[in-house]
Amino acid sequence: MKRIFGCLLLALLTACASNMPAPVSKVGNDRYSVDRQGNAVTGSVSQMKADAFLAARKHCASMGKFLQATGEKTEPASLGRGPQVKLEFTCIDPHHRQPAASRQTEQAPDGVIELGTH
Secondary structure, rough: HHHHHHHHHHHHHHHHHOOOOOOOEEEEEEEEEEEOOOOOOOOHHHHHHHHHHHHHHHHHHOOEEEEEEEEEEEOOEEEEEOOOOEEEEEEOHHOOOOOOOHEEEEEOOOEEEOOOOO
């Protein structure tokens, strides 16, 4: 009985850990990264991607800026490993945003994401 309880507790803690907010890492001058990995049982690439974009958007908003994605890498779940998403981005000043006609957009799981053109 203790073993079953221990296994259930471990599974619950693992599931909770995969639902924690994705931390933002600084990778250069005004460049950031969010790495998100789900669990092999309940995680999905689309959910990890949405979580990464949400964390990035919140990070930029905390500075009064907008998110501009600069790179993205996804890996689907495989045996014993959950899906992974790495999002690289920069935060741009609202006064330096491109006019709407010159922006590319991509449909995201939870809204429209603006992609910068270089």
